[in-house]
Amino acid sequence: MAVTTEIVATWRGPRAALRRQLRMGPREDRALIYLMIACFLIFIGQWPRLAREAYMTPEVPLEALLGAALFGWMALAPLFFYGLAAVSHLVARAVGGKGSWFTARLALFWTLLCVSPLWLLQGLVAGFIGAGPALTLVSTVLAVAFLAIWLLSLVEAEA
Numbered sequence: 558m559a560v561t562t563e564i565v566a567t568w569r570g571p572r573a574a575l576r577r578q579l580r581m582g583p584r585e586d587r588a589l590i591y592l593m594i595a596c597f598l599i600f601i602g603q604w605p606r607l608a609r610e611a612y613m614t615p616e617v618p619l620e621a622l623l624g625a626a627l628f629g630w631m632a633l634a635p636l637f638f639y640g641l642a643a644v645s646h647l648v649a650r651a652v653g654g655k656g657s658w659f660t661a662r663l664a665l666f667w668t669l670l671c672v673s674p675l676w677l678l679q680g681l682v683a684g685f686i687g688a689g690p691a692l693t694l695v696s697t698v699l700a701v702a703f704l705a706i707w708l709l710s711l712v713e714a715e716a
Contacts, residue, residue: 560670567671571709578667579714583659588666592635595669600630602677605684638665645711654715664710671706675699 567574581587603626611619639662646654646661679695686692 564671564674567667567706571668571671571706572713574671575664575667575710575713578663579660583657585659588659588663591663591670592638592666593631595666595673596630596634596638598673599634599669599676600626602673602680603630605680607684609684609687638669641665646715649711649715656715660714661711664714665707668703668707668710672699672703675702 563574563577604623607622607626608619611617611622642662642665643658645665646656646658649656649661675695675698679692679699682692682695
């Protein structure tokens, strides 16, 4: 199944989608590419917001904001997400989880990739509309979707 089709399927059934991912075997390269593509899409989603910030505060040029965001999302965020996946595995193991380090990573990285379209939408709303009810709504939907898909995926990964 194509990745885009599988992403849509994840929104309908996160556990079944992760189960299909896990059937492909423990491939660290696949998990890493999911993470890097998700971080890259999230970085791209920040461009409208950063352009708005650069316009509103001309002391900080857009190039500086983009460079900092690129470093943050492509160098620091992956390290953070590896750590978060490890902590989630330890917590799951403490409450009886039987998964592996890889399955916990895959659950988190796949979730990030699946919600990255919402990150793109959130960036557009932040850039074109700015702070307000619309941005709050999109950010809330993003947070709830991320947590729901991640927790359901983690339950499947640790089963």
